[in-house]
Amino acid sequence: MVETTAEIVLFDGFDELDAIGPYEVFENAAQFGASLETFLVTLEETDLVTASHDLRVEPQGTLGEPDILLVPGGGWTTPTEGARAAVEDGVLPDAVDNCYTEGATVASVCTGAMILAEAGLLEGRPAATHPVAVDDLEAHAGRVVDERVVDDGDVLSAGGVTSGIDLALWLVEREFGADIATEVADLMVHERRGEVFG
Template sequence: MNRRDLFRASTAIGATGAVAGLAGALPAAAATTATAAGRPSAPAGSPLRVHIVMFDGVEELDFAAPYEVFSAARFFTGRPVEVRYVTTSRPGFVRASYGSRIEVGHAWAPDEADVIVVPGGGYARREDPGVWAEIRRGTLPRALRAAPREGLTVSALCTGVMLLSAAGLTRGRPCTTHHKARPDLEQQGGVAKNARVVDDGDLVTAGGITSGLELALWLVRRELGADAATGVEAMLEYEARGTVWTR
């Protein structure tokens, strides 16, 4: 364990007492968890696999916030959590909206994911790298269109929802996005809801650049249980805000 993980683990133990010991066995009660909807989750030995989609022009906070939340969630659940950055291009470096260079070591593999998270970025600058460039290129929308299967949740936040729209995944379904992209979402057939997070089962969307925190915290709550979500909130000293719309 590196020093950063050790600090986080110590914070997690102090905040909730939910972790019995990182090197020891978890309590028997942690062998399984329940989702927010009350249905049993996968067995503790089966990891929650989260893939965050990366592309040139992606907004830094859009991908970093979900990565942090899902990665921290492993301290508060008996179920392993695996988080990776993936790309429909060749693995390597992407340059984010504000110039950060992020190494993406994994290729697109939706059959190996339980949750896909699509960030946004660059929607206001149509000629620059970002969502519009990915829509024009077509590779990512086609990959998203082919991804849905039983057991997979496709999610997106901010203008990343417009990549789902380009893939036809939001047509006729409740969803949300950044307020400036909402007219486009509705024009393309999305049923926009005035909510921070919209959960339509296997399609979960969130609106606004900072909504990656709410999106990830909601999915942690749904997939790993309320204790995991509140544990992450205590660790990050952040409380999820806004309305979550569900059926």
């Protein structure tokens, strides 16, 4: 069986739970038999990335050619770091667009949706984001829906913070089956919330 690779791209100011919650879901899914390998990556080599609550994370490599690319949010209300800084810099949105063009399924958590919007991936699509960015996302993409998880095929998005766990569980269910997703949710003592939109 060909192994699926998932990469979660980190940047200074990312929200910890946006990235680490899905990472734990994916790692647990692999333990329950999903043919899935997950990496925390950055765009450029670096020893540490500092998240929004000052957690320092050692990435496992740089962005490659993943089957699934997950983009966290964080820092939308802080102009000097986080998702807003990534949008204004433009390098990460370009990299996300390139992964999508190369065939990756792209997913965002929280204000990571703004990075996807800047990459041009949400035009005409339904999408979810954290409440602090709803107006901005509507201005960029148009179809903001008030849901925890939105699945539009090759582009998915999740609302604020903890919904990233639901997004990751949905991806596990979609790609590897409901049984594995249920086992992971049970192990993590996580009660899945809301229906998937899409």
